[in-house]
Amino acid sequence: MAATKASKEQKYDRQLRLWGDHGQETLENAHVCLINATATGTEILKNLVLPGIGAFTIVDGHTVSGEDKRNVFALTLALMLQNRAQAATELLQELNSDVSGNFVEESPDKLLDNDPEFFHRFTIVIGVQLPESTCLRLGSVLWSASVPFLVCKTYGLIGYMRLAVQEHTVIESHPDNALEDLRLDQPFGEFKNHIQSYDLDSMDKKDHSHTPWIIIVAKYLEKWLSEHNGQPPKNYKDKEAFRQLIREGILKNENGVPEDEENFEEAIKNVNTALNPTKVPSAVEDLFNSEQCKNITSQTPDFWVMLRAVKEFVHNEGNGSLPVRGTIPDMIADSQKFINLQNPPESISEKDIKLFCKNASFLRVVRCRSLTEEYSVDSVNKDEITSCMDSPDSEMVFYLMLRAVDRFYQQHSRYPGVYNYQVEEDISKLKLCVNGLLQEYSLNVNIKDDYIHEFCRYGAAEPHTVAAFLGGSAAQEAIKIISHQFVPFSNTFIYNAMSQTSATLQL
Amino acid sequence: MDGKYNFTILKSTQFFINTTCLNPIFLSSSREKKRRRIEDLTEKMAVDGGHRDSGCDWDGRWNHVRKFLERPGPFTHPDFEPSTESLQFLLETCKILVIGAGGLGCELLKNLALSGFRLIHVVDMDTIDVSNLNRQFLFRPKDVGRPKAEVAADFINSRIPGCKVVPHFKKIQDFDESFYRQFHIIVCGLDSIIARRWMNGMLISLLSYEDGVLDPSSIIPLIDGGTEGFKGNARVILPGMTACIDCTLELYPPQINFPMCTIASMPRLPEHCIEYARILQWPKEKPFGDTSLDGDNPEHIQWVFDRAQERAAEFNITGVTYRLTQGVVKRIIPAVASTNAVIAAACATEVFKIATSAYIPLNNYLVFNDVDGLYTYTFEAERKENCSACSQVPQDLQFPPSAKLQEVLEYLTENASLQMKSPAITTTLEGKNKTLYLQSVKSIEERTRPNLCKTLKELGLSDGQELAVADVTTPQTVLFKLNFTA
Numbered sequence: 001m002a003a004t005k006a007s008k009e010q011k012y013d014r015q016l017r018l019w020g021d022h023g024q025e026t027l028e029n030a031h032v033c034l035i036n037a038t039a040t041g042t043e044i045l046k047n048l049v050l051p052g053i054g055a056f057t058i059v060d061g062h063t064v065s066g067e068d069k070r071n072v073f074a075l076t077l078a079l080m081l082q083n084r085a086q087a088a089t090e091l092l093q094e095l096n097s098d099v100s101g102n103f104v105e106e107s108p109d110k111l112l113d114n115d116p117e118f119f120h121r122f123t124i125v126i127g128v129q130l131p132e133s134t135c136l137r138l139g140s141v142l143w144s145a146s147v148p149f150l151v152c153k154t155y156g157l158i159g160y161m162r163l164a165v166q167e168h169t170v171i172e173s174h175p176d177n178a179l180e181d182l183r184l185d186q187p188f189g190e191f192k193n194h195i196q197s198y199d200l201d202s203m204d205k206k207d208h209s210h211t212p213w214i215i216i217v218a219k220y221l222e223k224w225l226s227e228h229n230g231q232p233p234k235n236y237k238d239k240e241a242f243r244q245l246i247r248e249g250i251l252k253n254e255n256g257v258p259e260d261e262e263n264f265e266e267a268i269k270n271v272n273t274a275l276n277p278t279k280v281p282s283a284v285e286d287l288f289n290s291e292q293c294k295n296i297t298s299q300t301p302d303f304w305v306m307l308r309a310v311k312e313f314v315h316n317e318g319n320g321s322l323p324v325r326g327t328i329p330d331m332i333a334d335s336q337k338f339i340n341l342q343n344p345p346e347s348i349s350e351k352d353i354k355l356f357c358k359n360a361s362f363l364r365v366v367r368c369r370s371l372t373e374e375y376s377v378d379s380v381n382k383d384e385i386t387s388c389m390d391s392p393d394s395e396m397v398f399y400l401m402l403r404a405v406d407r408f409y410q411q412h413s414r415y416p417g418v419y420n421y422q423v424e425e426d427i428s429k430l431k432l433c434v435n436g437l438l439q440e441y442s443l444n445v446n447i448k449d450d451y452i453h454e455f456c457r458y459g460a461a462e463p464h465t466v467a468a469f470l471g472g473s474a475a476q477e478a479i480k481i482i483s484h485q486f487v488p489f490s491n492t493f494i495y496n497a498m499s500q501t502s503a504t505l506q507l
Numbered sequence: 508m509d510g511k512y513n514f515t516i517l518k519s520t521q522f523f524i525n526t527t528c529l530n531p532i533f534l535s536s537s538r539e540k541k542r543r544r545i546e547d548l549t550e551k552m553a554v555d556g557g558h559r560d561s562g563c564d565w566d567g568r569w570n571h572v573r574k575f576l577e578r579p580g581p582f583t584h585p586d587f588e589p590s591t592e593s594l595q596f597l598l599e600t601c602k603i604l605v606i607g608a609g610g611l612g613c614e615l616l617k618n619l620a621l622s623g624f625r626l627i628h629v630v631d632m633d634t635i636d637v638s639n640l641n642r643q644f645l646f647r648p649k650d651v652g653r654p655k656a657e658v659a660a661d662f663i664n665s666r667i668p669g670c671k672v673v674p675h676f677k678k679i680q681d682f683d684e685s686f687y688r689q690f691h692i693i694v695c696g697l698d699s700i701i702a703r704r705w706m707n708g709m710l711i712s713l714l715s716y717e718d719g720v721l722d723p724s725s726i727i728p729l730i731d732g733g734t735e736g737f738k739g740n741a742r743v744i745l746p747g748m749t750a751c752i753d754c755t756l757e758l759y760p761p762q763i764n765f766p767m768c769t770i771a772s773m774p775r776l777p778e779h780c781i782e783y784a785r786i787l788q789w790p791k792e793k794p795f796g797d798t799s800l801d802g803d804n805p806e807h808i809q810w811v812f813d814r815a816q817e818r819a820a821e822f823n824i825t826g827v828t829y830r831l832t833q834g835v836v837k838r839i840i841p842a843v844a845s846t847n848a849v850i851a852a853a854c855a856t857e858v859f860k861i862a863t864s865a866y867i868p869l870n871n872y873l874v875f876n877d878v879d880g881l882y883t884y885t886f887e888a889e890r891k892e893n894c895s896a897c898s899q900v901p902q903d904l905q906f907p908p909s910a911k912l913q914e915v916l917e918y919l920t921e922n923a924s925l926q927m928k929s930p931a932i933t934t935t936l937e938g939k940n941k942t943l944y945l946q947s948v949k950s951i952e953e954r955t956r957p958n959l960c961k962t963l964k965e966l967g968l969s970d971g972q973e974l975a976v977a978d979v980t981t982p983q984t985v986l987f988k989l990n991f992t993a
Binding site for chain 1: 567570571572574575577578580581582614617618621637638641642647736737741766767771772773775830834839840841842843844845846847848849850851853855856857859866867869873876877878879880881883885
C-alpha cells in the first residue's frame with residue numbers, strides 16, 4: 001500500500017506541483033461521464049485519465065465506423081464489430097491502471113427517456129458532438145440536479161465548448177499576478193513594532209546593507225508621512241521624489257560615492273507595488289453584497305458561510321481590510337464563534353478557514369446561464385451577439401454557424417456536405433437555416449456566404465488536430481470544476497484553427 | 508447560386524506575398540523541381556525498405572483529411588488547389604522531423620500520424636522516468652528506463668497501421684546538415700532554450716542565397732512549441748524570412764534567480780531557505796565528500812531539505828517541503844497532459860497547413876494560458892534587423908583598446924540579445940588562427956585563461972578585427988567585428 005502511494009506521488013509529481021495533494025484527491029474521487037467516444041471525446045477523456053480521475057463512464061450507442069478507427073487507440077480490425085463505447089473504454093483504461101472505466105452501450109436519448117437520474121451520480125458530464133435536441137434535454141436534467149455540464153464540439157476547423165453550471169465557487173484561484181500583501185499604508189500592530197526595532201541611522205555598514213527592502217520602504221514612508229501631513233506619495237511626481245528620498249539613504253564611502261546596496265535598489269524598484277493602497281478588491285466586495293452571502297441558512301454551502309465571516313471581520317476587527325494573508329490568529333477565534341452558530345463545528349476546520357483567509361483577495365464565483373436560457377427566444381443574449389458581430393474578425397460568426405448547422409441536422413437528419421456531391425446543393429439549404437435562425441431570434445446581423453460555403457465544405461469532419469486542441473482545453477476545464485482550483489471559463493469558448501485565435505463569449 | 512466566392516485573406520498581405528513561393532510541392536515548375544528533388548532525397552535516404560502498404564487504408568480512414576484536400580473553399584491559401592494527389596503526398600512523400608519525444612513529442616507524433624503523415628523521424632536523448640507517465644502517454648510503467656524515442660516509435664508503428672516512425676536515441680547536435688536537409692518540416696517539442704537556438708541556427712545554416720537573394724527551396728519551416736504548467740506557446744518560423752528564435756530572445760522569461768543578499772541574510776520565502784542550503788551550505792560543508800549536488804539522489808535532496816527546514820525555522824518561514832526542495836534544486840517545471848495536448852495540437856495543425864497549403868499558416872506566434880478561463884493571443888513576432896543568428900549583418904563589438912578580454916566575454920554572455928553560455932573566441936593574427944579563450948576543453952581553458960586579464964591591444968587585436976565566436980547556442984560560428992572606441 002505504501003509502495004503504491006509513493007509511486008503515485010512520483011507519477012503525479014509534475015501535476016501535484018500545480019494543484020497539490022488535496023487537488024489530486026478531488027480528482028481521484030471524481031466520476032466523469034463522457035457521452036460519445038469520438039475523436040474529441042476520447043482525447044478529452046485521455047487527458048482526464050492520465051492525471052488520474054477516479055472513474056469514468058462512456059455513454060455511446062454507436063458502433064465503430066471507418067472514421068472512428070483512425071483514433072489514437074488505433075482499433076484493430078478485430079474491434080470493428082464492437083460498439084464504440086466498449087472499444088474506447090478498454091483502450092483508455094490502458095493509459096492509467098489507477099482509473100476505473102465503465103461503458104453504457106446506449107444513446108443518451110434512450111437514457112433520458114428511461115432513466116434520467118442515471119446522470120445524477122456524476123461529478124461532471126461531458127457531452128460531445130450532441131445534436132441540439134439531445135443537448136437541451138440533457139442540459140435541463142443536469143441543471144436541475146446541479147451536475148456541471150460541459151458541451152464540446154469539433155466541427156471542421158472550429159472547436160466549441162459550453163459550460164453550464166449554476167454556481168461554481170473557487171477559493172484557490174492561483175492568480176498569475178498576486179501582489180504581495182504589504183499594507184504599508186496601514187501597518188498592523190506586529191509589523192509596526194517590528195519596524196520600530198530597526199534604526200537605519202545608527203546601523204553599521206553590514207546591517208545597513210542587509211536590512212530587508214520592505215523595512216526600508218516602511219521606514220522612509222514614515223519619514224515622508226511626517227513631512228507631508230500624513231499624505232502618502234500619490235502621483236508619479238510624488239513617487240519619484242519618494243524614490244529619491246530612499247536613494248539618498250544609501251551609504252556613501254569616504255569619497256562621497258554611493259556604496260553598492262542591493263537592498264536599497266530593491267526598495268526603489270518596488271516603490272510602485274509597495275505603495276498600492278490596501279483595499280478590498282471590488283470582485284470580493286461584490287461577493288460580500290450577493291444574496292448568498294447576506295442570507296445564510298443551514299443549507300448554505302461552506303464557501304458562503306466563510307465569506308460571511310470574513311465580511312464581518314472586515315467591517316469590525318479588520319477596520320475595512322481583509323485578514324492579513326500571512327497570519328490570522330484573531331480571525332480564527334472570531335470566525336469560529338460565528339460559524340459555531342450556523343454549523344456543526346466539524347464541517348469547517350481551522351485548516352479550511354486558514355486557506356480561505358489566505359485566498360480572500362482572490363475568491364471567485366462563476367455562474368453560467370442555463371442552456372434553456374441561451375436557446376430561448378425570450379432570453380437569448382442579443383446584445384452580446386450583435387455587438388460581437390460588429391467586429392469583422394469576431395469568432396461569434398462561428399457560434400451562429402454551429403447553431404445553423406444544428407438546425408440543418410434537425411431538418412434533414414444529417415449534416416451538410418458530408419458527401420462530395422452534397423456540398424454545392426447544401427449551401428443554399430444551409431443558408432435557409434442561417435436565415436431562419438437569425439429571423440427567429442430577431443438578430444439583425446449579416447453572415448457572409450463564405451462562412452456558409454466553408455461549413456458545407458467541412459462536411460461535419462472532426463480533424464484530429466482540432467479534436468486534440470479541444471481535448472486538452474476541455475479536460476482542463478473539467479479538472480477546474482472537479483478540483484475547485486483555478487477559474488473555469490464562462491460560458492462559451494470558440495477556437496478557430498484557421499487563424500489560431502479564440503474567444504470566450506457570454507451567451 | 509453563383510459560383511464565385513470572395514477570397515478572404517486572413518493574414519497580412521505582406522506575409523501572403525512572401526509565402527506564395529514557399530508552397531512545398533506540386534503544380535508550378537519550381538514546385539515540380541522541388542518535388543523531384545524531394546523524391547531524389549527520399550530515395551537516397553532509403554527508409555525501412557520503402558514499400559508503402561496502401562492496403563492498410565480501410566474505407567473512410569482519411570475522410571476527415573480528404574475534405575480539406577479535395578474540396579475548394581473560400582478561406583484556403585491562395586495557392587491551394589484541390590487534388591487527390593495531396594493525400595498521397597502526405598502518406599507517401601512528406602517527411603517530418605519531430606524533435607523531442609516527451610510531453611509535446613508524444614502528442615505531436617500521435618497528431619501527425621492520425622493526420623496522414625507516415626514518414627516521421629523522432630530524436631530524443633532521454634530515457635523514460637516515472638514522472639513522465641502523467642502525460643507522456645505512449646509510455647507505460649514497464650517502459651521506465653528505456654529510450655523515449657524508441658518506445659514512442661514502437662507504440663505508434665504498432666498501433667497506427669502504415670505509419671513508419673524512425674527513432675533516434677541521440678542529441679540533436681549528433682547530426683549534421685545532411686541529416687536535417689532531408690525533411691520538409693521540422694517540429695520541436697523541446698524543454699531547453701539552448702537546444703532551440705541550436706536547431707534554429709542549424710536551419711539558418713542550410714539557407715542558400717543566389718546573388719544575395721534567398722532561394723525559397725532551401726527553407727525548411729520550423730514549428731516550435733513550448734509549455735510550462737498551464738501556459739504554452741506555438742510559433743511558425745520560416746528561417747531567413749520570418750522572426751527566428753534569436754530575434755525574440757527577450758520573450759523568454761529569465762530564470763528565477765534570487766538576489767544573493769536575500770538568500771544570505773533576509774529570506775522570506777521557503778525557496779530562499781532551500782537556495783541557501785544548496786548554494787552556500789553544500790559547498791562549504793561538503794556533506795558527501797567532493798561530490799556535487801545531484802538532484803536525482805534522494806539522500807542529497809534530504810540533506811538540503813533538512814538544512815532548509817532549520818533555516819526556515821530560524822526565520823519563521825513556513826512551506827519548506829521535500830517536494831518544494833526537489834523542485835527548486837532540479838529546477839522542475841510543473842506539467843500536465845492538457846497544456847501539452849493543446850500546444851501540440853496547434854503545432855500539428857500548422858504542420859498540416861504548411862505541408863498541404865490548405866490554409867495560410869499561423870503568422871507567427873500563439874500564446875496560450877488557461878489559469879483563468881482560456882486565453883490565447885496571436886501576434887506577428889518581428890525579425891530583428893541585426894539578429895546575431897539570421898540577419899547576416901556582421902555583429903558589432905564596441906570596446907576601447909584598453910578593455911580586457913574578460914569584458915568582451917561578459918558582454919557576450921550578459922547581453923540580452925546574445926545570451927551566450929560559454930563562448931569560445933578565436934581570431935586570425937599574422938595569418939594564423941589563434942584561440943583567445945575557450946572554456947569547454949580544460950587544457951585550452953588553462954592555457955588561454957591569462958588572456959582574459961590582458962587588454963585587447965596587448966592581445967594584438969586591431970580596429971576592424973574579425974572575431975569568430977562559437978557557442979552551444981548555435982551550430983555555426985558567429986562573426987563579430989571589433990570597433991575600437993576612444
